[in-house]
Amino acid sequence: MESLPQRENFASISKEDNLLPKCILCNQVPELGIRDGFLLIGQFVCSKCEQKLLTLSYNDPTYNIMVQKLREIIYGSDRSNHSS
């Protein structure tokens, strides 16, 4: 009994759609497609990388690389040249 309406507003993703999301962190396309991860400001992050981020420690260089990439996405997308 699943009568709850799902609040997914992805424009009808068909099964034969080969526009699968590619993870911005590992450049992999997850088997389950867009369901196997989440969108961050229009960029896809797969669940594996999400797990990695959650489990890595601050000391791990991989963590820093991932965080750096995420920062670029979050802060670097709309940088206008307004320096003086």
Ligand SMILES: [Zn+2]
């Ligand atoms: Zn990934």
